[in-house]
Amino acid sequence: MQSDPQIDQYLSALAPDNPWPDRQMAVQELGCLRSSAALPGLMALLPVDPFWKVRCAIIQALERIGDPGAVPALREVADKESFHIVRSYAAKAVERLSQAG
Secondary structure: OOOOHHHHHHHHOOOOOOOHHHHHHHHHHHHHHOOHHHHHHHHHHOOOOOOHHHHHHHHHHHHHHOOHHHHHHHHHHHHHOOOHHHHHHHHHHHHHHHHHO
């Protein structure tokens, strides 16, 4: 699969040394693109981003992209995440993506 420069640009903005609002904005833009090409980067970041608002934005982006391939990563977050809001977002996303597929 050929890489998309726009997706690559947003994914590079997800580096942990970038401020969380910049990471959150990049994640939201990736969700708006609705491209499955962003899935690997988003799913890799989901369990490790240090800020809960960014993790919630990742969940929303994965849900917006709508690829059922994200369900296992979302299910793991719904089961293991320490922050209850993030767990709740993940559980709802699993339910919606499971119904869509």
